[in-house]
Amino acid sequence: MRTITPVSTRPRGLPTPRELAALTGDRDRYIDLIRIVSLLVVVAGHSIMLTVDPAGDSILVGNTLGEIPALQAATWLLQVLPLFFFAGAAASTHAWRSRAATDAPSAGQWLFGRAQRLLRPVVWYLSAVVATLVILGGTGHDAAVDVVARLSVQLLWFLGAYLLVLAVVPFLQRVRTTGHIAIALAACWGSTALVDAVRLSGGPSWLGYAGFLTVWTLPAVLGVAHAKRILRPAIAGVVAACALVVDICLVVWGPYEMSLVTVPGQQLSNMNPPSLLLAGHAIVLCAGAIALWGVLAGIADRPRVWWWVVLGNRGAMTLYLWHLPVLAAIVALGAAAGFDRADAHSMSFPIVVATQTALLLILMVPVLVLLSPLENRPLPWWDDPVARRAGRARDAALVSLVVVIGIAVLMVARSGLVGDGLVYLLIAAGGALGARCLALGIDPEARPRT
Known part of the structure; x- marks a missing residue:
């Protein structure tokens, strides 16, 4: 797959839609469209x-779905995170196969190369969060410090889970037939069912966290299937329909609750840890995406649509990481002006939410223009080129370290930047530094001369 030349490095500024379409003619545009549209759904x-209720000296952050349970069914449309893993695995498979055509990469070196790109914007984001905590603490805003310390890193769970799934992607390259896809899906879904059966019948609750690998590997399997064109759209449609029927049965006759996101007061969360219902939902969405490929790929091929897709994907991690701070600023300014989100049952609540959501989507455009260059600007030493191959021992150690980073990031997202969360942050940072030192770089003497 051809790498998109960063727009910011082109001397003549932004290309026209047709110029950009010509420059990126061999990319899987459908995958990039899925990624950016799903991200916008997540932001909205x-x-x-x-819901936000500044009650006295504290700030109470709640969920509209907890206040209005009838809206929980909407999460079956709004919970689109499986499509990120689907798109990521498909894009990674394209990258792996393009390298394998000339010189097959080793898993650890390849995995660290992906981690370099993913962790770079996190460095800038966490630096800004820590600076904000210092300023708030120094000015006596203790309630705001607690909220920022906990909520600012919650979204990092996705990065932790994504690193774990990426570690599996090289091994998924052995998938070549529809039968292989069926076996992989059955193994992941069946393992999740077994874990849920044990933990929900009195077994150890920590066992559920195995779902961060088994559940999120399901969309990765289907992403590989799409990239290799293994699963025909008609078959994928049948798979999606069957999985949807099973999901409905799990809610009607099983122990699972309707909401596919965590809601205050839930007895059983489908997200943390990921449940069997979420596993089935991942199959529905990703198999459905394959089924709709022929219909929607034509939309992605339109030059003007593709222009926006490319620009959005260049700052995808920036959009994901920074939309909550921007939303927090909008909500705070709105509350200061008398437009609060405290009561989900009030007549003004839907108007305030709709207005602020639209404002958020609009404001993220200049935020992306301002901050996405940081996401695409290599960091000294960290982004030094990585060789394609290394020895088995070094490679296995690299995979292990990236897995440690992923687990540590998951724990940071769960704990916040307080207490144990700070310990896990140090573990993640240590794992990243160790992996960078261990990764085999490209010998400058071996590079071709220009």
Whole structure:
């Protein structure tokens, strides 16, 4: 797959839609379209679900779905995170196969190369969060410090889970037939069912966290299937329909609750840890995406649509990481002006939420223009080129370290930047530094001369 030349490095500024379409003619445009549209749904969904009640010296953050349970069914449309893993695995498979055509990469070196790109914007984001905590603490805003310390890193769970799934992607390259896809899906879904059966019948609750690998590997399997064109759209449609029927049965006759996102007061969360219902939902969405490929790929091929898709994907991690701070600023300014989100049952609540959600989507455009260059600007030493191959021992150690980073990031997202969360942050940072030192770089003497 051809790498998109960063727009910011082109001397003549932004290309026209047709110029950009010519420059990126061999990319899987459908995958990039899925990624950016899903991300926009996530951004809008977070805004729609948020309630904020500044009660005295504290700030109470709630969820609209908890206040109005009838809206929980909407999460079956708004919970689109499986499509990120689907798109990521498909894009990674394209990258792996393009390298394998000339010189097959080793898993650890390849995995660290992906981690370099993913962790770079997190460095800038966490630096800004820590600076904000210092300023708030120094000015006596203790309630705001607690909220920022906990909520600012919650979205990092996705990065932790994504790193774990990426570690599996090289091994998924052995999938070549529809039978292989069926076996992989059955193994992941069946393992999740077994874990849920044990933990929900009195077994250890920590066992459920195995779902971060088994559940999120399901969309990765289907992403590989799409990239290799293994699963025909008609078959994928049948798979999606069957999985949807099973999901409905799990809610009607099983122990699972309707909401596919965590809601205050839930007895059983489908997200943390990921449940069997979420596993089935991942199959529905990702198999459905394959089924609709022929219909929607034509939309992605339109030059003007593709222009926006490319620009959005260049700052995808920036959009994901920074939309909550921007939303927090919008909500705070709105509350200061008398437009609060405290009561989800008030007549003004839907108007305030709709207005602030639209404002969030609009404001993220200049935020992306301002901050996405940081996401695409290599960091000294960290982004030094990585060789394609290394020895088995070094490679296995690299995979292990990236897995440690992923687990540590998951724990940071769960704990916040307080207490144990700070310990896990140090573990993640240590794992990243160790992996960078261990990764085999490209010998400057071996590079071809220009």
